[in-house]
Amino acid sequence: xxxxxxxxxxxxxxxxxxxxxxxxxxxxxxxxxxxxxxxxxxxxxxxxxxxxxxxxxxxxxxxxxxxxxxxxxxxxxxxxxxxxxxxxxxxxxxxxxxxxxxxxxxxxx
Numbered sequence: 001x002x003x004x005x006x007x008x009x010x011x012x013x014x015x016x017x018x019x020x021x022x023x024x025x026x027x028x029x030x031x032x033x034x035x036x037x038x039x040x041x042x043x044x045x046x047x048x049x050x051x052x053x054x055x056x057x058x059x060x061x062x063x064x065x066x067x068x069x070x071x072x073x074x075x076x077x078x079x080x081x082x083x084x085x086x087x088x089x090x091x092x093x094x095x096x097x098x099x100x101x102x103x104x105x106x107x108x109x
Contacts, residue, residue: 050090053083 057079063071 046090046093050083050086053079053086057083 057076060071060076060079064073064076
């Protein structure tokens with residue numbers, strides 16, 4: 001799970017650096033529609049990555065069950081664990097986002 005979290009964090013940092021490189025005159029990040037699009041793309045890419053890992057694991061498990069000798073049991077188990085860890089990390093990120101949203105909505109104006 002830590003590997004996925006680090007990967008997600010590094011991807012977010014690289015997007016922030018890319019955004020700063022595009023407009024070096026801004027000292028403070030300004031919320032804009034492009035920032036929300038980048039976040040949306042980041043989230044979409046992370047979900048697509050999890051989906052790809054799950055599909056790969058399913059294909060490998062099916063291959064092992066069907067007796068395909070090109071895929072070992074170890075490969076299928078590793079792929080299954082990778083997809084499980086990625087899914088759990090995604091669920092934890094979602095939970096933190098929902099928690100942050102609730103905290104913001106409960107703030108007094």
